[in-house]
Amino acid sequence: MNPAWLDLPVRSALPELRRALAERGAAVLEAPPGTGKTTLVPLALAGLLDGDPGTGAAGTAGTAGTAAAPAERRRVLVAEPRRLAVRAAARRMAWLLGTPVGEDVGFTVRGERRMGPRAVVEVVTTGVLLQRLQRDQELSGVDVVLLDECHERHLDADTALAFLLDVRAALRPELQLLCASATSDTAAWAALLGDGAPAPVVAAQGIQYPVEVVWAPPPRPVRPPQGLRTDPALLEQVATTVLRALRERDGDVLCFLPGAGEIARVAGLLAGAGGAAEVLQLHGRADRAVQDAVLSPAGDRRRIVLSTSVAESSLTVPGVRSVVDCGLAREPRTDHARGLSSLVTVRASLATGRQRAGRAGREGPGAVYRCWAEVEDARVRALPTPEILQADLTSFALQAACWGAPGGQGLALPDPPPDGATAAARETLTALGALDADGRATARGTRIARTGLHPRLARALLDGAAPVGAERAAELVALLSEEPPRALGDDLTAVWRTVRTGRDPYAARWREEVRRLRRQPDAGDSKEDGAGARRADRAVPDATAAGLVVALAFPERIARARGGAPEPGARASYLMASGTAAESAAGSALSGAEWIAVAVADRPAGSPSARVQLAAALDEATARRAGASLLTVREEVRWVVPPGSRRGDVVARRVESLGAVELAAEPLPAPDRALLRAALLEGLAAEGFGGLLTWSAEATGLRQRLAFLHRELGDPWPDVSDEALLEQADAWLEPELSRARRRSDLERIGTASALARLLPWASGQAGRLDELAPERITVPTGSRIRVDYSADRPVLAVKLQELFGWQETPRLADGRVPLTVHLLSPAGRPAAVTGDLASFWREGYRAVRADLRGRYPRHPWPEDPATAQPTRRANPRRDG
Missing domain, CATH: 3.40.50.300 (P-loop containing nucleotide triphosphate hydrolases)
Structure with a gap:
């Protein structure tokens, strides 16, 4: 065995760690990078460090220089967040043992496994661990699971930990669980692992130079x-x-x-x-x-x-x-x-x-x-x-449902999944047939989960095998799973042809993934191999196959060019079935395609459109086939304003759509009344009541008077703003609105009589309208002058001579609001404004009289207007 392991700092923490696991069954290891937590700890827990006095099977430290009894070998499963780390950890442990990878220490990643019959330490990705747990919830034969790099908070690692805690609680309390973190924020992990009390935290001090x-x-x-x-x-x-x-x-x-x-x-x-x-x-x-x-x-x-x-x-x-x-x-x-x-x-x-x-x-x-x-x-x-707080939760939701915890309910997760993301994931999985109405995994959902793919890609693999052949379905899904380098372009069909003959590292990884997918038991081997697959291969060209498979994976990203097929080489604008706008790059290999299925897209910050990174061209027939679940035929009755016009009108059509993408439309001769009504209200909201209805002077005056009373007195006087009138359309525009079919019908509505329906008839207050907000006021000459309610305060504009002898300014709204009087010259021009006539006669009239009587000598300008006789006429002309 390589003596280098004796210098790894984590060695000093091994006795305490073994005791913690033996006594509590779970522990947290806090160890900085480079201490050996990833490589030495699994070997020690597996009993592969025979002869070290600090790591005997009993878990107690021996006397220096005294060899311990051979340790009992145990199966240890180490989960890493990345494939690269899995291979590196297995190689490093094998190097420490002086044995080849696979003999005592092996690894498994998606598409590759190196485990000999004697191997007791296996390094896997957290994704592989989740797959294994779904197939064998007890993890038969495994004694210890080490979840490495927990501090990175990858979703698969959080999920695996929650599943393992379920296993310990319900199936295998003897299964030992160790969370290893390179940071000191271990309290949350200890609380999750503990049964009533926090699990032990064992710290290993690394050798860290300044x-x-x-x-x-x-x-x-x-x-x-x-x-x-x-x-x-x-x-x-x-x-x-x-x-x-x-x-x-x-x-x-x-x-x-x-x-x-x-x-x-x-x-x-x-x-x-x-x-x-x-x-x-x-x-x-x-x-x-x-x-x-x-x-x-x-x-x-x-x-x-x-x-x-x-x-x-x-x-x-x-x-x-x-x-x-x-x-x-x-x-x-x-x-x-x-x-x-x-x-x-x-x-x-x-x-x-x-x-x-x-x-x-x-x-x-x-x-x-x-x-x-x-x-x-x-x-x-x-x-x-x-x-978990920011990622797509579709895969997580399916894993949780297959585990028996729909939506993650009951799982001991470090952070709960956000409600919005969970709802979106459930909607997607239900559309794929992976979940039933109660959120439980269906048989199809279980098949999808077993592929190890994102559920969307698994759907494309399973459903694409019949029409395009299992081999080509696997090749295309592998392209979507192992996303190709951007340098290969944005046309998936062209990328596919390039990679098929490629000898670069990406092509090698792609071929490995294709072989893995072809080994999937549910990938269509039994049904689509042989004559069926060959017939599919002959019938469907590569370009069509690529578009179909992408569209099966992402039906809501089926997109149609706006305005018909774009010019070759031009930047094209598309509308996806989801309703999102998308743009291809100038000079894109997809230029000229009217229909595309978008495999990869992003949306730059602040941009209204998504940017197409990878897509496949397709035709309308293929789009309809792949997006069958999104096909709808609906009656569409809307208020439409033609380009270049400000005047809208009702447009009624029968529309066939694929999601938000319109396929065909025809006029609808007898639209549903409820839809018509909604469209007319849409027009009223868009153009406003002042622009769409015809307002006579009588109607305008009534609306202004009601607005004044609502502002000053409140209930029961109605709010007659545009927003309120739209909300109360049932109360004042019926039955005219129910009979209307187009703009001209609205323009013919008698708005004065319609608005009168909003008066408070039930309370009896409607009869006080002329008392509280009179349309006209009688002045001392007997003239009935219209009150202007268009401003914040009601205004009476009247010639000054007609008010002689009038001492008090009238007050409206039960005496709350004084009438503002605009005193006019004999020519009808404003001469003064007052809300208090008595004060004006005393203090303001003298200046107005001096200014105006020279210009209007034939009109009376008495010294005392408060007692003078009001008049509409000028003084009689004197002859001689």
């Missing part, structure tokens, strides 16, 4: 990330900082970037820097030769390792003395309203930053170069957001 923090922000401000876009200026600064670290420090440089695209861009920038070191690109899709090179001890030449988050805690990259951190990470986001799921670039949390920095202090003093200003840390969240 790490100097060097702040290296870009020289000028950079734009924040949007979607998957990262400002090129930041990537240029990262490349510059990598070269700086290479000059200033010894050892290798580990650089963290959010995704493979950014890694390729920075690698390109470094390629032109003189080749000072070997540049390795590490991400989930990297070639295995590259992964092996990164994880192997450094040689004579220095290395620059450009990595995604896979190197934060799950993997150990030897030789690193400098870390360059761009400060960004990728997280899943789901737009449930539009049915779009994608990754987005965000600021990495403070905890993630600490994880990354720690990689520089593993083997000696190091430095972390942070490509942002220190002050920005004040606005950064402390911990990563749990995936």
